Amino acid sequence: MRGVIAAMRSGSFLTERRVLLGASLLLVLELLLLAIAVAASHGAFGGVGKPSTTDFMSFYGAGRVVNAGTPALTYNHDVHWAAQQATSGAETPYIFFYYPPVYLLLCSILARLPYLVAFVGFQALTLAMCLVVVRQILDKPRWSVIVPLIGFAPAVWTLGTGQNAFLTASLFGAAMLWLERRPVVAGLLIGALCYKPHFGLLIPFALAAGGYWRAFASAAASAIMFCLLSVVLFGWETWAAYFTAMAGSESVYVTGHLDFAAFITPFGTARALTLAPKFAYAAQAVATLLAAAIVSVVWYRRVSLPIRAAVLTAATPFAIPVALMYDQVMCGIAMAWLVRAGRERGFLPWHRVILAALFVWPLFALNLDPKTYILAPPTVTVGVLALALAAARQEWRMRPAAPARLAQTAASTTIG
Secondary structure (H helix, E strand, O other): OHHHHHHHHHOOOOOHHHHHHHHHHHHHHHHHHHHHHHHHHOOOOOOOOOOOOOOHHHHHHHHHHHHOOOHHHHHOHHHHHHHHHHHHOOOOOOOOOOOOHHHHHHHHHHOOOOHHHHHHHHHHHHHHHHHHHHHHHHOOOOHHHHHHHHHOHHHHHHHHHOOOHHHHHHHHHHHHHHOOOOHHHHHHHHHHHHHOHHHHOOHHHHHHHHOOHHHHHHHHHHHHHHHHHHHHHHOHHHHHHHHHHHHOOHHHHHOOOOOHHHEOOHHHHHHHOOOOHHHHHHHHHHHHHHHHHHHHHHHHOOOOHHHHHHHHHHHHHHHOOOOEHHHHHHHHHHHHHHHHHHHHHOOOOOHHHHHHHHHHOHHHHOOOOHHHHHHOOHHHHHHHHHHHHHHHHHHHHHOOOOHHHHHHHHHHHHHO
């Protein structure tokens, strides 16, 4: 028994070969489940239920409205829905669109392609970007190391829904990779996140606390450039329509129009537990302030880049109220940073086993009744952040005393 506990504590049994084998088997299972779900939605098992669609249909419909010469009407639900129906049929359920006009730059390009080509091409390109970033984070020459990311359940959910989680994670991960060597390039990548602005909420805290002012300025300039480009192409009225639509978006996220079981945030957890919206907002406000403080302290203390990147990446979906199951690809990026940190500086006790458990958990989490939400998807978000903080704390403790402190100690000893 002691041997089993020791092996679990060290995680020594989780060799790279076993991890790759387990991730491969998990991927096969997930793809099989995805294929069954798609087949069922097309009536393969007797009868067709409610018509279904993908989140990508929202992006494609928005692009069609833009290409029709009426970009401001993208935020008119009736017009946007009509564009979706024109692509997939009159029974298509409506998928909301609350992205800023910056994202229309990409949507308009995708909508010039046939729907299936656009869907597959967008997912293939952004997945490839994400895999390249993960390979660079892990600093491994073999491409086999990317298998765990594909086997991570949120990645399969992203593929199935046609969401943009791979793009967000790629920009986030690549920016951290370039931050030390090419801060201006890192800033440009960060600025591109303005298409999904809430995911950049904690980045200014990190850059300011860490003293990365060149990256900070570059990110601001990049975001401004993308916004101005969207104004030039689509007009101020499109931005006005966006702000009007956003002002009325609360009902979509608060009332349960989106299943609270799909949220990975404190706000979603509180609502899934049937707490009133005011308590959900309060819980999220506390989480946001806590996340901002954590990121600021960790980046100010200048621990190693892998740990800082893991803390920032994991804290982001914890700090924002709206992040759904596919957005946990960000947690996969944070896990990759933690694996790199563990290889470079050693894994803490139990960290390998906990990482493995958090990796597998999203596949089963959504089978839980939302009323018993205590172990639902937010577990992964909080768990990865907790591991990153534990690694940061361990690095602080192992650091030698600062030179100034050593000099002060020596002076005191001499005087004494």
